[in-house]
Amino acid sequence: MQSIRIVLFFLLCLLLTSAFTAPAEEGRTLYDHHCARCHGTDGTRGLLGAKNLQKSQLSDSAIFIQISNGRRIMPAFKKRMNPDQMTAIANYIKSFRKL
Numbered sequence: 001m002q003s004i005r006i007v008l009f010f011l012l013c014l015l016l017t018s019a020f021t022a023p024a025e026e027g028r029t030l031y032d033h034h035c036a037r038c039h040g041t042d043g044t045r046g047l048l049g050a051k052n053l054q055k056s057q058l059s060d061s062a063i064f065i066q067i068s069n070g071r072r073i074m075p076a077f078k079k080r081m082n083p084d085q086m087t088a089i090a091n092y093i094k095s096f097r098k099l
């Protein structure tokens with residue numbers, strides 16, 4: 001009986017840690033899939049005039065709008081992902097900043 005409790009406790013811990021680490025991981029995965037071909041995995045590639053995301057100063061809402069609607073050459077992503085995913089990416093790209 002005791003060992004079942006211990007196993008259940010570990011399963012619960014696993015569940016909780018994955019719930020808390022998921023958003024950052026999700027942002028990275030989505031970014032690498034959708035954005036890195038222009039912006040590069042570290043935000044500096046600059047293909048087709050893509051802005052350097054390490055130097056970007058956009059506010060959270062401006063980043064969200066840019067991902068959602070696109071701008072000039074940058075495509076809109078609102079049909080390809082949901083708002084939570086766009087927020088996860090926005091948080092991830094802010095971690096590139098070196099201010």
Ligand code: HEC
Nearest residue numbers: 034035038048049050051056057058063071072073074089
């Ligand atoms: C086809 C190439 C391309 C892809 C794919 C792309 N971008 Fe861009 N991105 C650009 C270009 C070009 C600009 C400059 C457009 C402008 O703002 O004038 C830009 C600008 C930006 C900016 C504005 C930076 C600033 O300071 O003005 C952000 C933020 C950004 N991209 C994030 C993303 C994210 C996040 C993704 C993936 C969801 C993505 N981009 C995918 C080409 C791309």
